[in-house]
Every structure is written in C-alpha cells, then in structure tokens.
Amino acid sequence: MLIAKHISKKFGAHQALENVSFEINKGDIVGFLGKNGAGKTTLMRILTTFLTASSGTVIIDGEDIAKHSLSVREKIGYLPEKPPLYSEMTVASYLKFAAQIKGVAAKRESFQVAKVLDDCDLQRVKNQKIATLSKGYKQRVGIAQAIIHEPKLLILDEPTSGLDPIQILQVLALIKNQRNQRTVLLSTHTLNEIEQVAQRILMMKAGHIVLDESLEELLKKQQLAQSHPVTLEQIFIDYHQEQAPLNFLGQGL
Numbered sequence: 001m002l003i004a005k006h007i008s009k010k011f012g013a014h015q016a017l018e019n020v021s022f023e024i025n026k027g028d029i030v031g032f033l034g035k036n037g038a039g040k041t042t043l044m045r046i047l048t049t050f051l052t053a054s055s056g057t058v059i060i061d062g063e064d065i066a067k068h069s070l071s072v073r074e075k076i077g078y079l080p081e082k083p084p085l086y087s088e089m090t091v092a093s094y095l096k097f098a099a100q101i102k103g104v105a106a107k108r109e110s111f112q113v114a115k116v117l118d119d120c121d122l123q124r125v126k127n128q129k130i131a132t133l134s135k136g137y138k139q140r141v142g143i144a145q146a147i148i149h150e151p152k153l154l155i156l157d158e159p160t161s162g163l164d165p166i167q168i169l170q171v172l173a174l175i176k177n178q179r180n181q182r183t184v185l186l187s188t189h190t191l192n193e194i195e196q197v198a199q200r201i202l203m204m205k206a207g208h209i210v211l212d213e214s215l216e217e218l219l220k221k222q223q224l225a226q227s228h229p230v231t232l233e234q235i236f237i238d239y240h241q242e243q244a245p246l247n248f249l250g251q252g253l
C-alpha cells in the first residue's frame, strides 16, 4: 500500500529525517511512535504531500506521490495534529463542504455525509456549530472529514491527544472499525493505545526508523530474550535508554 524509500528532510541545517525507508501493507493498522521531535509529523506531512522531501520517493497504491500528487491525495485521509475545522459551521454543513473539496461526486455527497455522521457517531450533533462541541466530538468531526471520500490510506496525527478516557475509548473504537476498510497510520504518545488497535509498530528516533515490526512478533521476541513478560512501554524505554536513568528507582536505590 505504501512504500517509502530513502526519505530525507532538512530544515535549514537541521536534519529532521535521514534515509527513512519502510513499507506498510494493505489493511494494516500501524502504530507510529517516537519522542517529541523524532520526526513523525514531518514524515506524515511528506506522505500526505503537504511537505516535499529533500530526497527519496514515496509510492502510495502504486503511484509516486511526487508525480501524481492530486490523485494520491484522493487516496489519503489525513487528520493533522490541529484539525482544519471551521468553528462557525455546523457539523453537517462542514462535512458537506469537506466532501466537495475532496472531490466526492455530487450525487454521492448526501450519502457520504450521512455515512460518516453514522460511522463517527455524530448524528446527535449534526446541526450544532463546531465551536460548541466538546474536544472529543471535534476530534470525531476531524476523523469524519478525513474519511468522507473513502480514502484507502488514513493518516492520524495524535488523534487522542487532550481527550478524556471515555473520549479516547470512543476514538480508538472508531479507528479499530477502519480495519477492514482502509490502511491506517496512527501516531500517538500513548503506548497502551497502540497495543489496543495496531498490528504493526513503526518507531522513530532522531529522524531515523529504529523499529519496524509486527507487534505480536516484537513482544514474543523480547519475551524470549528476557524470559519474563515485556510491555511495549519497556521496549520504548529500551530504545531511548540514555533518557531512562530512573530505572534504578525500581531497584530500591
């Protein structure tokens, strides 16, 4: 579904991404991890054609994004960290507008709006102004606009950030429901969320991919190597070990 080859990105003298290569298979939900500043948003903005790589190629559904950016955009749904919501519009009118700018055929517009209102559990608030919604509802509107054109690939940048526990469960359920319909790349800082929805892990550190593995295989391998149960949190800390000296607290020191 997605093949990224040797992607690098420089901002002035700062190397944000260096020689990043990976593949995502059709239908996978991939958890995308990394500390603040690791390069996740930069990579997601390149994959969604909002930013140009300094070098490297990305193929999405068989098309080079540099050569076919318009048709590739139709295949991608993107929820940025700050969703582009128009707060004075009602939910239904905003989604109708989103359908139009994403090229949904006029005769399918009403059907698609009704479908995402159902899928994202927004029927109750469809006539409410976006400005008056809770953060959890706003985030679901953000996801609804990202899937309204039935993209093959959905890219979500920290979709649960700032939500309360119930809202997080609702958004995670919505993401899980995408599994049979599209491929998902989900960036989050909450490792427990990855364990709940993802089959694969992609981890970045300082502009490099340091881990690209199926979650099941990863946990199995680590468990065998350490002969005691291992969590994704432990694995994350191991990959960022120079920043985890607090381990000694657990040893009673």
Ligand SMILES: Nc1ncnc2c1ncn2[C@@H]1O[C@H](COP(=O)(O)OP(=O)(O)OP(=O)(O)O)[C@@H](O)[C@H]1O
Pocket (backbone or CB within 6 Å): 011, 014, 016, 034, 035, 036, 037, 038, 039, 040, 041, 042, 043
């Ligand atoms: N437009 C820009 N100009 C200059 N530097 C940038 C720009 N965008 C990102 N960077 C830098 O590139 C690096 C990677 O940033 P990025 O936002 O991709 O990280 P991230 O992994 O998404 O972090 P977070 O989890 O905090 O969102 C950071 O050092 C950041 O300061």
